[in-house]
Amino acid sequence: MDMNQYLDMFIEESKEHLQFMNEHLLNLEKNPSNKDLINEIFRIAHTIKGMSGTMGFNKIATLTHEMENLLDAVRSNKIVICSEIVDLLFSCLDVLDDHISNIITSGNESDQDNSELVLKLNNKLNDKLNGNKLDAKSNSSGKNTNLSYVDLDEYVIKTIYKANSEGLYAYRMTVKLSKSCLLKSARAFIIFNTLESYSEIVHSVPPTEDIEDEKFDYEFSLVLVTERSKEEIRKDILMISEIEDVEIDEVLFDSSSIKEEIQTGDETHEIVEEDDDSSLEVVIANKGATFEKKKTNTNIIGKTVRVDIDRLDNLMNLVSELIIIKTRLEDAGKVESNNLNETIEYLERITTSLHDAVMKVRMVPIERVFNRFPRMVRDLAKELGKEIELEMSGEETEVDRTIIDEIGDPLIHLIRNSLDHGIENPEKRMKIGKPPIGKIKLRSYPDGNNVVIELEDDGSGIDLEKVKKKAVEKGVITQLEAKELNDNEVIDLLFVAGFSTTDSVTDVSGRGVGLDVVKNKIESINGIVEVETSKNKGSKFSIRLPLTLAIIPALLINIKEEIYALPLSSIREITPVKMNEIRKIQNQEVVLFRKNTLPIIRLNRVLGIQDSVENEETTMVVVKKGEKEAGLIVDKLIGQQEIVIKSLGKFLLGIPHLAGATILGNGQISLILDVNSLF
C-alpha cells in the first residue's frame, strides 16, 4: 500500500509527540516521582510505536517498543526512576528525533543503528529487575554464530533469543528458485504460506514487500522460528515446484552471549561471519536500498502550516463576502453611481480583513522555536557544569512561518553564548554573592507591527574593556579609536565578523563565528538586534522582528520613468542635498552629512540608467546596513506604501541589487531594491 500520502501527517504528528515527550521528560527529571508523567510518556511512546509500525518505520517501532517496556516497569513500580534512566530516555528521544528528521529529508529512517540503545534499554530493565545481579559467567560462545548479527535488527535477535529460551528452534534458510521460474513472487508466496502454517517468519532479505513486488533475483533468505526440525521443513519446501535448492541452518545463541558482548564493550557487529553466502545477501540488500533511494527522491516533504479551523472559516466567510460584493459591483455599474462609493468602501473593508485573515493563517506560535530550548539548556548546563534555570514566557506569541524557520539558529547561538560566556560557575557566583543557580529568561511579546524576543541572563555581563582590548589585538580598531568609543559602540564591535572574546574556544561557543552571523541572519529577515549589558548583573539581547515578510512598508521612488521600491526598514532619513556639496574622494563620491562623511550611491548608475540633467539640488535617501550608512541619490519621491513582495522567480535569480518585485495599484510592476547589496 502506498503510504506516501500519510507521510506528511506522520511527520507532523511524530514531531509533535516527540516535542511533548521532551517536555514531559524534562519535567520528569524535576519530579521523578510523578506517575502521571510516566504514564504520559508511556502513552506517547506507544502512539509513536503504533504510527511508525503502520508506516513501516521499523527502527522507530522497535526502539519505542523497548522504551515502552522500560517505562512500563517504572510504572508498575518494578524499577525506581533515576537520572540514568532519564538520560537513557533522552538519548532514545534524540535517536527518534534523528530518524524523523531523516524521514523528512529522504523519506527513510536514518542509518543510525539503534541496537545498542535497545540493548541498553533491555539491560537497564534486566539489571534493575534482577537487582543488579548479573552473572558474568563466561559461557563459551562456540556455537552461536551460524548467523551474522549484522543483517538482523535487534527485534529479530530478541525474538530468536526468546524462542531459544522457550525451546523453539530458530532457522535461517536460503531458498533458491530455479532459473526457469516465471512467477517468482507467486512462488515465494507459496513458500511463505507453507512456512507460515507452522512457523513464524521473523525476518526476510529482501523485505517481504520487495519479494511480493518481485524485486529479487532467484534467491531470498528468511529467518523463522518454529518447533519443527530442519529436515521436516526442507522436505516441505522441496515439495513445492520450481525450487532449486534450500539451505537451512539453525540459529542459536543464549542470553549470556549477548550480555557478555555488551559488558566487554564488544560491538555486536564484530562477530565473525563464516558462511560465504552472507556476502551475497549484502548485495541483495544493497539492491533493495538503492531502489528505495530512487523512490524517495520523489517525496520531498513540503513546508506545512497547521491551521486552526476557525481561521479557515473566517477566510471562507470573507471570500464569500467578496463574491457578494462582486455581484453588487456588477449591479452598481448598471444603475446609478452613488451606490458605487459605498460598495467600494465595503470592498476595501473586506480586502483588509482578508489580508489580515490570510496573514493569520501563516502565523504560528513562537513556541515552535522555543520548545527545543529547555532541553538544550539542560544538556549544555550539564556539559558545562553549571546550574542554570531557563524561564520562558510569551511562547504563544505568533510570528510568520517564514520567520519561525529563520529565527531558530540565531537564538540557539545567543542562548549558547549566554550559557557559556554569560553565566558563571556556581562557585564563582557564590563568591560574588549571587544565587548559585544562574537564570536565563527568554521572553517574547508582540509590539505593534513587530515581535520582540528578549534573552536575558544574570551572568557576568559583557566585559567592555576586554572587548576593546580584543578588538585592538585583532586589528579591528586602533588603540586610539578604542579610547574614544562609547559603550554602545563597543557593544557593536561584538557583531563584527570574526570577533570572539572567550580566551578558550569551547565546543559550545567561541569559535569566532559568532554574533556577526546572528546579526546578519536577523537583518536578512528585516529584524534588528540590541544589546544591553552591565557588569556582573548580566546582559540582555533584544531581537525585534517584523510580524510578516510577505507585506512590508516601502518607499516608492522614481528614477527617470522607472519606479523602484525601497524597504522602509532600511531607510534612516530623507534629505535634500545640493549637488555642489558632493565631493569626490578616491573615486568615491561623498557628502558631509551631520558631521560625518557619507558615501553617495547614484542609483541611476547602479541600475544602468543615464544621468539626468544635473539640478542644483537633488533628493538623497539615507539608508543603513547595520551601522553602515550610505546616501542614495534618487530623482523623485513618490510616497510610502505597503507593498506585497513577489519573487522574481528562478529565471532572474542572481541579478544583483533586486530583492523582488511588487505590483502597484495601477497594475504596473515595480522592482524592490535590495539595499543591503548596494554597499
Place this chain on the structure above:
Amino acid sequence: MNSSSNNIKYVVFKMENEYYGIDITKVKSIEKIQYFARVPNAPTYVKGVINLRGEVVPVVDLRLRFELDYREVDTNSRIIIVFVNELEIGLLVDSSSEVIEINSEDIDNPPVVKESATDGFIKGIGKKNDNLIILIDIDKVIGIKEVE
C-alpha cells in the same frame, strides 16, 4: 502507434519573416503587449517583467535571444507564455496567430551550422503546405544555466 499520435501540435509565430513553432504542450497562453518593467543588470535579451494576472513573469525578447536585430514592439507583437522547468516565462515575438499540426514524418533534422546563435535551439524543421517552420527546443532557449 496510430497516425494521430505522430502528429504534434505547434504554436506558430513569426520573427523576421521566418516561421517558428513551439510544442503546444509547453505553451500556457498568448498575451498581447503590455507594460514591461525593465530589469536592470539582467541579460540584454530579458525584455523585462510583466504583471500576468497578479504574477510577476519575466519576458525574453526572442529576437535578441536569437541574435536577430532589435525591433520595437507594435500592435502585432505577442507574448507567448511558456511553462518550462516549473518556470513561467514570456517570449516576445513579432506575431503569432495559429496552431498547426505537423506529422513527425514531415520533420527534418536541423541543419548543422557551426557557431550560429541558434545552435542547439532548433529541434527540427517542419514542413507544412510548402512553408518551413523552425521548431525550437524551448528548454534550451531559456535554459537556466545561460542566465548568469
